[in-house]
Amino acid sequence: MDASRLRELTDWLIDGGRSATSPTRFMAECCERMVAAGLPLWRVGVFVRTLHPEIYGRNFIWKPGAEVEIGTVDYNILESPVFHNSPLIIVFRQGLEVRARVDDPASKRFPIIEDLRAEGVTDYVALPLPFIGGTVNASSWTTKQPGGFTEEQLAALRSLAKPLARVVEILSLNRMAASLLDTYVGNGAGERIMGGQIRRGHTETMNAAIWLSDLRGFTALSDRLPAETVVDILNQYFDCQVAAIKKHGGDVLKYMGDGLLAVFPIDEYVGDEKQVCSNVLEAAHESRTSVADMQYPIGDAVERFRFGVALHVGRILYGNIGGGNRLDFTCIGPAVNLAARLEKIASQTRRTIVASEGFAGICRGGWSDLGEFPVAGFAKAARVYGLADETSAA
Missing domain, CATH: 3.30.70.1230 (Nucleotide cyclase, GGDEF domain)
Known part of the structure; x- marks a missing residue:
């Protein structure tokens, strides 16, 4: 991995990712910088809860060479078996990291791992994105690298998750403020x-x-x-x-x-x-x-x-x-x-x-x-x- 590029990426995040003009552009540029620093990423997701009367949360999905996909989920997700059997529910509710290698029999308790195996994914890790206000949001990281993520790569992801959480929190608060204003004043x-x-x-x-x-x-x-x-x-x-x-x-x-x-x-x-x-x-x-x-x-x-x-x-x-x-x-x-x-x-x-x-x-x-x-x-x-x-x- 390129240590100097990782430092540049950390500094870019601490500075608020200013070169990115929108949340989707921020997501894309952040992931592209990670790949350039030597992280073998395949699919990255950021999942943020919202304060909205109809929308429980938003997700941003990045893949190499594709546009960032934005999705929303309503409050019915809380009753969904898919959500209750997802690694993300552990992150949201307990604030814990979840690792799931596709060749690890213990990972079969998560149905999503079989879907990832079909894509050629070898490793999956979900990391918490804790906000200053106390809420915990989530990120997911996958790779197709044979053998999965190395310990060095996992350590890099964990260290980057902290400044990433700060920027995501700021973007989330800005959107939340706009959403609340739209809801209550138009x-x-x-x-x-x-x-x-x-x-x-x-x-x-x-x-x-x-x-x-x-x-x-x-x-x-x-x-x-x-x-x-x-x-x-x-x-x-x-x-x-x-x-x-x-x-x-x-x-x-x-x-x-x-x-x-x-x-x-x-x-x-x-x-x-x-x-x-x-x-x-x-x-x-x-x-x-x-x-x-x-x-x-x-x-x-x-x-x-x-x-x-x-x-x-x-x-x-x-x-x-x-x-x-x-x-x-x-x-x-x-x-x-x-x-x-x-x-x-x-x-x-x-x-x-x-x-x-x-x-x-x-x-x-x-x-x-x-x-x-x-x-x-x-x-x-x-x-x-x-x-x-x-x-x-x-």
């Missing part, structure tokens, strides 16, 4: 906060299509059903909207009880407001179908649901608002206020989807003029439009 807001827009008063104006919806009869529903059931219903109800909103370029900013506020940014320089509004309307159509199809069994009955959504377009103030060091990244402005009033009009007229004159004027076709309505807080009445394929029950 993608657009999360990017701005990570970019340094964190002080109270840091705001910007933007032109956007606005989506404001709520569940019909929610107050009565909350009164007659257990709180746990109501939460489950709300989660399913929001699922009916969020997937469509994100699919069509929207950013969910806030949940307010049964209410949902989302924005669809409009690029004023590109002039894409017609396309954006068309996307918003398509998302509304999809959400209407999903909510109508939603069923929730309660006892011998099956609960069905209706919702209403108001669509508007205008300028909003978007940024940090709050008191002291407790801030909320949200949007305000007359356009948001009007959308909230329109949503109430949707309820009054028993419509599912209503739009302002501005929105209907951009996204033409398929609208019925419902007339003018007085709007609390606004000097002028607002002309409201409903979809032509809906009939008012008012």
Whole structure:
């Protein structure tokens, strides 16, 4: 092995692997440097747990001459026989190194070893990557070298695992912060906060299509059903909207009880407001179908649901608002206020989807003029439009 290259690699890791511009590039360059230093690597995996409501962990797999593969596993992995019979579970739960030579009969207790034998692998070692916070993540290293890893090569891998763990922890924490921000404030807001827009008063104006919806009869529903059931219903109800909103370029900013506020940014320089509004309307159509199809069994009955959504377009103030060091990244402005009033009009007229004159004027076709309505807080009445394929029950 090349001792000088190993020292250079250690220094590169201690310095944070700065020449790598992304986690995948870091993984590739790290493994390539190891091979250049004399480590006969075939397949390398790094497995990191995440703090995410749906994803238990992420894995990065490197092989010589191939792109780094990135995968995710959900929480079902915890019940999987494959995971429970894997060497990695020992690393995760006990923080111990696991060695498994393919010619060692004791290695047969791990089903993965037979798969590796078929690839021509001769040796496997799983090493812990302990984080400063106390969690233990894992790495796996395989070789096709006859006889497996030498003791010198194993010692090199163990010594490199320590600085590797520090870099992986930093990358993991950065991704975790971004993931949590996306989860709780939305993608657009999360990017701005990570970019340094964190002080109270840091705001910007933007032109956007606005989506404001709520569940019909929610107050009565909350009164007659257990709180746990109501939460489950709300989660399913929001699922009916969020997937469509994100699919069509929207950013969910806030949940307010049964209410949902989302924005669809409009690029004023590109002039894409017609396309954006068309996307918003398509998302509304999809959400209407999903909510109508939603069923929730309660006892011998099956609960069905209706919702209403108001669509508007205008300028909003978007940024940090709050008191002291407790801030909320949200949007305000007359356009948001009007959308909230329109949503109430949707309820009054028993419509599912209503739009302002501005929105209907951009996204033409398929609208019925419902007339003018007085709007609390606004000097002028607002002309409201409903979809032509809906009939008012008012």
